[in-house]
C-alpha cells in the first residue's frame with residue numbers, strides 16, 4: 332500500500348464507516364432524510380464487516396487524515412452470511428420490529444432485509460465467493476481512490492485464495508455501473524432492482 336490516503340481500517344474508524352454509509356446510501360447519494368435512525372444502514376452494510384474481519388477493511392482519508400471512504404467485504408460470503416444471521420442480526424431484529432413506522436420505502440426494505448437476513452446466495456457457490464461494499468464521500472470521488480481501494484482489496488482476497496467476487500448495484504446507481512465495468516466487473520444477473528456484477532481474481536494462495 333503506497334498511498335498516504337489509504338490505510339487498513341481499525342476499530343476507531345467505526346463511526347466514520349457509519350457516517351459514510353449513510354451519506355452514500357441512496358444509490359450513491361445522501362440517504363439521511365430517508366431513515367429515522369441514521370445508524371440503520373451502517374448496521375447492515377458497513378459495521379458487520381469491520382467487526383468481523385478488519386483485515387479486509389480499508390479506509391480512504393481526506394487531506395486532514397479523516398476517514399472519508401471505505402472498502403469492506405468478505406472473502407467467504409456463505410460463512411459471513413451464517414455469522415450475520417446467527418450473531419449480528421438477532422439484536423437488530425428486536426430493535427427494528429415489523430410494523431415499525433418508516434420514513435421511506437428504502438427504510439422499509441432495509442427493515443425487511445434485517446428481519447429476513449441475507450438468505451441463501453447463488454454466486455458464492457459458482458466461483459464468486461467474496462463480496463464487497465465500496466463508498467466514498469463526494470469530496471473523494473473521481474480521484475482514483477476507488478480504483479486504488481479496489482486493487483488493494485482484490486489483492487487481499489486473492490492472497491486468501493478466493494477465486495472471484497460478486498456485488499449488487501442498485502439500478503439507479505449508473506455511476507457505479509460505469510466504475511465497476513472500468514475495473515473489469517461483468518454483469519452476472521439483472522434482477523428487477525439492479526445488477527449483480529462479478530469479477531474473477533487470480534488466486535495467489
Ligand SMILES: CC(C)(COP(=O)(O)OP(=O)(O)OC[C@H]1O[C@@H](n2cnc3c(N)ncnc32)[C@H](O)[C@@H]1OP(=O)(O)O)[C@@H](O)C(=O)NCCC(=O)NCCS
Pocket residue numbers: 355358359360465466467468471472473474475476477478479499500501504505506507508509510513514
Ligand atoms: C463508485 C465509486 C466507488 C467510484 O470510486 P471513484 O474514486 O470515484 O472512482 P475512480 O476515480 O477510482 O475511477 C476509477 C476508474 O473508473 C472510471 N470511472 C469512474 N466512474 C465511471 C463511470 N461512471 N463511467 C465510466 N468510468 C468511470 C474512472 O474514469 C477511472 O478510470 P481510469 O482507470 O481510466 O483512471 C465512488 O464514486 C463512490 O463511492 N460513489 C458513491 C457511493 C457508491 O455509489 N458506491 C457504490 C455502491 S454499489
